Amino acid sequence: MNTRKRPNNLWLGRWGFILAATGSAVGLGNIWKFPYMTGEYGGGAFVLVYLLCIFAVGVPVMMIEIAFGRRGRGSPIDAIRRLARESGRSAGWSLLGWMAMICGFMILSFYVVVAGWSFSYLWKTLSGGLSGASVEDMAAIFEANNANPWALGAWSTLVTVITMLIVGLGVQKGIEKNVSWMMPGMVIMLGIMIGYAMFSGGFSEGVAFLFSFEIGKLTSEGLLAALGHAFFTLSLASGAILTYGSYLSDNSSIARTTLTVAFSDTVVALMAGLAIFPVIFANGLDPSAGPGLLFMSLPLAFQSMPFGTVFETIFFVMLSMAALTSSISMIEATVAWLNESKGISRAKAAWGSGILLWLISTLAMLSFNIGADWTLASKNVFDWLDFLTSRFLMPLGGLGMTLMAGFVLRNEILKSELALPTVGYVLWLYMVRYVSPLGIVLIFIDSLGLMDL
Numbered sequence: 001m002n003t004r005k006r007p008n009n010l011w012l013g014r015w016g017f018i019l020a021a022t023g024s025a026v027g028l029g030n031i032w033k034f035p036y037m038t039g040e041y042g043g044g045a046f047v048l049v050y051l052l053c054i055f056a057v058g059v060p061v062m063m064i065e066i067a068f069g070r071r072g073r074g075s076p077i078d079a080i081r082r083l084a085r086e087s088g089r090s091a092g093w094s095l096l097g098w099m100a101m102i103c104g105f106m107i108l109s110f111y112v113v114v115a116g117w118s119f120s121y122l123w124k125t126l127s128g129g130l131s132g133a134s135v136e137d138m139a140a141i142f143e144a145n146n147a148n149p150w151a152l153g154a155w156s157t158l159v160t161v162i163t164m165l166i167v168g169l170g171v172q173k174g175i176e177k178n179v180s181w182m183m184p185g186m187v188i189m190l191g192i193m194i195g196y197a198m199f200s201g202g203f204s205e206g207v208a209f210l211f212s213f214e215i216g217k218l219t220s221e222g223l224l225a226a227l228g229h230a231f232f233t234l235s236l237a238s239g240a241i242l243t244y245g246s247y248l249s250d251n252s253s254i255a256r257t258t259l260t261v262a263f264s265d266t267v268v269a270l271m272a273g274l275a276i277f278p279v280i281f282a283n284g285l286d287p288s289a290g291p292g293l294l295f296m297s298l299p300l301a302f303q304s305m306p307f308g309t310v311f312e313t314i315f316f317v318m319l320s321m322a323a324l325t326s327s328i329s330m331i332e333a334t335v336a337w338l339n340e341s342k343g344i345s346r347a348k349a350a351w352g353s354g355i356l357l358w359l360i361s362t363l364a365m366l367s368f369n370i371g372a373d374w375t376l377a378s379k380n381v382f383d384w385l386d387f388l389t390s391r392f393l394m395p396l397g398g399l400g401m402t403l404m405a406g407f408v409l410r411n412e413i414l415k416s417e418l419a420l421p422t423v424g425y426v427l428w429l430y431m432v433r434y435v436s437p438l439g440i441v442l443i444f445i446d447s448l449g450l451m452d453l
């Protein structure tokens with residue numbers, strides 16, 4: 001039996017884990033990345049492949065992570081070490097925990113920059129800085145926003161400070177308390193945005209774009225992008241879900257909670273598409289405007305619509321909250337590790353890691369201005385952090401965990417943690433042993449550039 005229960009360090013509410021894990025999953029990935037990827041890879045066809053990846057790879061891996069966290073009752077490093085020992089395997093497997101923790105940290109160090117954009121656009125909207133801007137003005141505003149390292153740095157610093165404040169307060173008083181109002185608030189705002197999109201005049205075009213399936217547009221590049229995004233969007237292999245799982249009570253069903261989180265994340269991504277694309281189409285703009293979709297095309301569209309400023313404000317508040325409920329989860333593994341294994345108080349752990357994070361995120365932030373040409377293989381710091389995490393650390397960590405769960409640990413351990421009916425367990429094991437690793441290996445081969453797809 002599990003001897004490492006930490007009854008005073010579990011989620012308080014029945015919805016604690018689900019809210020926090022959904023908060024982690026739902027983020028810039030859903031609202032910023034998913035829509036522009038969908039635009040780039042051809043709409044409905046991409047959406048379909050993405051859904052397949054979520055359920056064939058994302059769900060089984062998320063179940064592993066929650067089970068690892070709950071069984072090991074600790075930060076990724078400690079939890080995985082305990083699990084390996086419990087099966088008589090080498091403590092070296094805890095390297096997977098290290099990778100996950102570092103991966104979460106690295107993601108956060110560029111994530112705060114994008115979250116900072118969201119905060120700064122909220123400010124611009126409120127202070128009238130975007131009103132009456134033309135297409136060219138919008139591009140110039142976005143450039144100017146990036147060009148000034150002091151202003152840009154101030155926004156990402158603000159995000160870092162809020163993140164560390166929340167995490168420093170603890171699992172229940174910081175994380176759980178804040179996701180409990182931010183998540184419902186976010187969903188309500190997203191609902192309002194969709195309502196608005198319905199009256200924009202572009203709704204049917206938006207729906208058609210998201211859901212019409214054109215097989216011809218289905219490229220293998222889109223397929224691999226979808227697979228990589230499945231990891232990112234579900235916060236996998238980055239310590240977040242595993243650490244949150246370590247606070248999950250023993251009587252919650254891992255399969256049910258996983259399905260709830262994965263389903264909610266998917267629904268929010270689609271909702272974001274339904275809120276954004278109609279507004280874009282109604283104004284005759286390009287749905288595949290790349291990463292600038294939210295910060296150039298969308299504000300431009302809002303500016304020419306009735307009550308545009310009001311809805312633009314709601315939009316950026318929502319985006320900022322989505323980013324915060326994710327950013328807190330990325331640093332939780334590090335803070336939990338410093339707290340549990342090194343005996344450092346949570347507040348000190350949060351501010352200490354916050355300072356290191358700030359230094360690295362500053363380098364990422366400088367990629368948009370004075371550090372634009374500090375490049376290696378034509379990638380700047382920001383690009384490298386993104387590339388290394390989503391193309392390398394996440395798939396590698398995910399692969400390691402599927403192998404560990406599928407072949408290394410004693411079967412009974414995860415079987416009792418998951419407590420599935422036999423059919424479900426066999427299906428899960430099959431996915432974990434064969435389907436997920438194969439998918440992950442494909443991302444790798446592609447990343448290494450060995451496959452000319």
Ligand code: PHE
Nearest residue numbers: 025027028029232233235238
């Ligand atoms: N899932 C988050 C998003 O979609 C990103 C994230 C990655 C969060 C890794 C935590 C850990 O925005």
Ligand code: NA
Nearest residue numbers: 025026029233
């Ligand atoms: Na997500």
